[in-house]
Amino acid sequence: MDRTQDRPSRDSPPDDAQADVVRFLQGGAGLGAEARRIDTHGAMVFLIGDVALKMKRAVEYDYMDLSTVEKRRTLLMRELALNRRAAPSIYRDVVPVTRSRDGTLALNGGGRAVEWVLRMARFPAEAELSRIAAARGIDDALANDMGRAVARYHAAAPVISLDAVGLMRDILDELGRVFAEMGDALGPGALDWVARARRACADQRAVLRERTRQGSVRRCHGDLHLRNLVLIDDVPTPFDALEFDERLGTCDTLYDLAFLLMDLDHRGLGHAANRVLNAYLMDAAPDLSGAGLSLLPLYLSVRAAIRAMVEVQTAALAEGGATLRREARGHLGHALGYLDPPDPILVAFGGLSGTGKTTIAAALADRIGAAPGAIHIRSDILRKALLHRPILKPLGPEGYAADITGRTYDTLRMRAGQVLAQGHSVILDAMHATPDARHDAEGVARSAGCAFVGIWLDAGTQTRLDRIAARPPDASDADAELVRRQAEADPGPISWHRIDTRLPLDAVVDEISLLLAPRLGGLPTDQGAAHVG
Missing domain, CATH: 3.30.200 (Phosphorylase Kinase; domain 1)
Structure with a gap:
């Protein structure tokens, strides 16, 4: 706390x-x-x-x-x-x-x-992640590094035999006591939040206990927000861990991460928060069935409520108390909002190499589903993981044999189902080059009882060739020869929504956002101008 x-x-x-x-x-x-x-x-x-x-x-x-x-x-x-x-x-x-x-x-x-x-x-103050975020934001490369750094930190943290249910109840009990005295500063929403958070905790008892059984309760950082991360030799490094109370420093690893995700989200860096979560899960939870994602709304909410409490307490001691109280009410608003997540949805992207599937999926992920956005499951990365190969190491023809491709798509759909079962949204990022592949992707949503949107991306052969030639090192092994072969292939009838990606990225993202809006209750369209690559 x-x-x-x-x-x-x-x-x-x-x-x-x-x-x-x-x-x-x-x-x-x-x-x-x-x-x-x-x-x-x-x-x-x-x-x-x-x-x-x-x-x-x-x-x-x-x-x-x-x-x-x-x-x-x-x-x-x-x-x-x-x-x-x-x-x-x-x-x-x-x-x-x-x-x-x-x-x-x-x-x-x-x-x-x-x-x-x-x-x-x-170390220089400008190396602190809070300073970097304020000065220039958090780009995708840095967000990915942050997620992986926290995953490594948690992997090395010792498992502690404390019950996640009891730990969370203790925090909610304390917040209940403190919020009872903060009505003037926070308004009636504070006690409403306490009641709703306690119900959410009770509803998640089985998941909390499972997280305890699987060793996810560890001696974590305890205070993991942007001010306590610094770049050392270009590596995001946690420091200033909570040292004064072992019980407070012991928590579910996902609750530890939730502080960082909430901090990013509250600063208007929701896209970075989504990249951090996806990078973290890729390293920390290759089996997504036990990722604890159904707990994320509660965990984010509690972290935001704690910030609201701290700001009210600080306002009582500092000049500029009115500003801090406004910040506190803003955090409480976020805390209440996190407890009302939207229903999960499965969005599947398909298209030939170079049509921009990964770029567009990453640009949209934070806008889809519960905060901080959809889990982005990419076939190129999954294929390498199944073969125990480094992401950037190209595979030979054997890596694309029919049985390997079948295993890749089976695992892709299995992991999507695992995430959807936890109430969290998913983006599937794969070619889906055959009617059967597209039909099977839709079947994942049917089995989960959730909404489905399939999007097929189109681009001319020359556009695709230009993008592949300009692409930096990436998990995809597509080259010019493959692009030309694909141009002669027949993907069969396509019933998914077709989007021309030769337009600038912001225009493509806006078009898909409008397409998804009826399923998501409206989406922002403030993505900065760029080109699909």
Whole structure:
């Protein structure tokens, strides 16, 4: 749970020894450079040259006791242990601030330890993902890297034998208590949200317990939003994991990810959130039957509600409280909206190589179904996965034998069915070059009892050749020879909606959006201008 701005349960008396240490660190700690200080509710960070020194405040909260030097050292050591695994280039060690007999303070000196600091390598502020998102947004390549980085982080996190049902109930109970006192700031929607979230949690008990059984409850990051991700050597790296409460830091991995997805969505970066989720699932959940996607509306909603709570609490302590309260009501609105997801739908794209299936599917995915959008299942990637080949390594003719193609399409449809069964929408991205393939795709939707839209993409042979020639390294192995062979093939009668993709991408996306709108209750059409490739 994000408690980064909770107020103390009671005022803590000044700590004279710590006050001396603050002056020492503010003065540069003998490191030959001036310090810049950053304050948080529980810590002070001193940026000195290429070093960052973090000292815990001598405060006591309902949820975090930092009242003694030894308790502060213990939490700094836990913070080091939690974060060094993911960010070893940032987190170095915990060292004492010592006082000599003449009263002089030193960093890691020979006297008595009067305080402890976490020593970290300083990174540029512009490398933080929150800064990058604000400056230029999150492009697809970075979003994919973020999803894969979080998947690796969760794969390495230790499994904890705590019940996901109990963990979620604890969070909802606390939010219920806090929201009962926030009626003036949040309005009646706060208590309405609590009641609806509790019903949603009760409805999902079986899924929560299954997530526990399959080992998805782990010692996660606990505070995984854009401000706690940084680019290190161009790799998105989680840092500053929640260290002060092991129970709060333990959760379903999908709930951990949901904080990042919600943060992106709230910032208007829903497309990036969809790319993060798809990349995460590709790495973390090759079997989508246990992906927990039916929990995502609840998880996103709880994360948004927590942000609403934090903003109200911060507004009570900070200037500009009215702005924060508006933000809080915005987060509460999102929290309520997440609890009312649309019915799932299956959208299947077909077409010959170079017609733009993957580009168009990716551009539309965040607009389809429950937040943060449809799961995009692509045959080119699935074929490589079935053969245990790297995505960018071309396959020989044996990779496209009839039996391999049959297995690919069978698995494609099986995974689509798994996602639809969890109430989440799907985009199928494959050639669907035969009537049987198209009929079988429609059959997945019939079996799931959900709506289906089939879209066949057309483009002239020369357009397709030009796109294949200009395509960067990709999972598709299509080349000019294949494009020419396909031009002579007969796909049979096509009953799906036919779309000419020789137009710019924004025009194609708008046309398909209008086509899908009756099924989805209206779609935005603000995709930036680009060309299908």
